[in-house]
Amino acid sequence: MKTENILVIGGTGKTGRRIVAQLKALGHNVRIGSRSATPAFDWHQPEDWSKTVEGMDKIYITYQPDLAVPGALEAIEELVKAAKRANIKKLVLLSGKGEREAQLCEQVVIHSGIDYTIVRASWFNQNFSENFLLEPILEGVVALPQAEAQIPWVDTNDIAEVATKALTEETHNGQIYELTGPRTLTFEDAVAEMAKASNRDITFIPISIQEYGEGMRKAGLPEDFIWLIEYLFTEVLGNPELAEVSHDIEKVLGRKPIDFSDYAKATVATGVWDPKSLA
Numbered sequence: 001m002k003t004e005n006i007l008v009i010g011g012t013g014k015t016g017r018r019i020v021a022q023l024k025a026l027g028h029n030v031r032i033g034s035r036s037a038t039p040a041f042d043w044h045q046p047e048d049w050s051k052t053v054e055g056m057d058k059i060y061i062t063y064q065p066d067l068a069v070p071g072a073l074e075a076i077e078e079l080v081k082a083a084k085r086a087n088i089k090k091l092v093l094l095s096g097k098g099e100r101e102a103q104l105c106e107q108v109v110i111h112s113g114i115d116y117t118i119v120r121a122s123w124f125n126q127n128f129s130e131n132f133l134l135e136p137i138l139e140g141v142v143a144l145p146q147a148e149a150q151i152p153w154v155d156t157n158d159i160a161e162v163a164t165k166a167l168t169e170e171t172h173n174g175q176i177y178e179l180t181g182p183r184t185l186t187f188e189d190a191v192a193e194m195a196k197a198s199n200r201d202i203t204f205i206p207i208s209i210q211e212y213g214e215g216m217r218k219a220g221l222p223e224d225f226i227w228l229i230e231y232l233f234t235e236v237l238g239n240p241e242l243a244e245v246s247h248d249i250e251k252v253l254g255r256k257p258i259d260f261s262d263y264a265k266a267t268v269a270t271g272v273w274d275p276k277s278l279a
């Protein structure tokens with residue numbers, strides 16, 4: 001196997017850090033693209049991107065905070081230009097299932113003239129342990145809108161394994177992989193799985209989008225964050241395409257995707273859901 005130089009943008013994040021570990025284990029040279037890396041990479045500072053991209057062979061792209069936000073399309077266009085100037089041979093883009101705006105960004109990568117794989121993922125299991133849904137789990141009360149939405153939760157360990165293969169094996173060039181778990185669960189189902197695994201009472205309360213927005217405003221969260229959360233809960237969770245279970249993980253990895261109940265058991269063992277960590 002040839003050792004390659006691979007840039008992982010968001011390389012300390014939920015998917016990125018798992019990919020970094022796998023690529024290093026395979027013997028590749030990995031550069032992390034993030035604001036705290038050296039050289040620093042910031043999606044808001046395109047004038048500095050060439051320093052990060054220079055000397056790399058391949059790039060894993062996670063955009064921040066989401067491909068649906070205003071400015072994402074232009075940023076992906078700029079990154080593709082920088083990648084072409086640096087003679088990058090492969091792009092792997094993390095995109096969102098059921099997210100129409102993200103698909104416009106996919107088109108930029110697809111038509112870049114560079115080999116590519118699109119990894120179009122459903123909502124992550126790890127939103128409950130490494131993201132905005134951790135706090136309500138710790139507090140034991142999860143109040144969310146879209147209680148009816150059927151979500152095929154996907155594990156970031158599976159996403160990372162697929163993305164690592166996409167980065168290192170040519171057979172995945174030109175593919176769009178839709179990554180989901182093996183079944184759909186509503187928020188209430190997911191909360192029940194986590195309560196069972198952690199042997200705690202965790203209550204689910206269905207609320208409206210309006211109530212959720214008001215709660216976030218009362219908590220003083222920034223308006224652009226509230227806009228994104230409202231977008232995700234209306235446009236993405238309201239899109240029936242999101243609910244379709246895909247078999248692409250099994251196709252690429254030759255095994256079944258990780259089930260939410262196994263994620264819940266493994267996460268309990270890490271201690272991250274121990275309410276004592278709130279103190």
Ligand SMILES: NC(=O)c1ccc[n+]([C@@H]2O[C@H](COP(=O)([O-])OP(=O)(O)OC[C@H]3O[C@@H](n4cnc5c(N)ncnc54)[C@H](OP(=O)(O)O)[C@@H]3O)[C@@H](O)[C@H]2O)c1
Nearest residue numbers: 010012013014015034035036042043062063064066123124
């Ligand atoms: N969560 C979901 O359910 C879900 C589902 C489908 C798709 N997605 C997509 O997944 C992507 C996020 O991937 P992820 O969850 O693996 O990452 P993440 O955990 O959100 O990653 C945070 C990473 O991004 C870096 N970062 C933050 N702000 C940055 C900025 N302005 N410029 C450069 N780097 C920045 C962080 O490092 P520093 O702090 O050092 O900069 C860190 O490495 C988003 O595009 C989202 O749309 C998410």
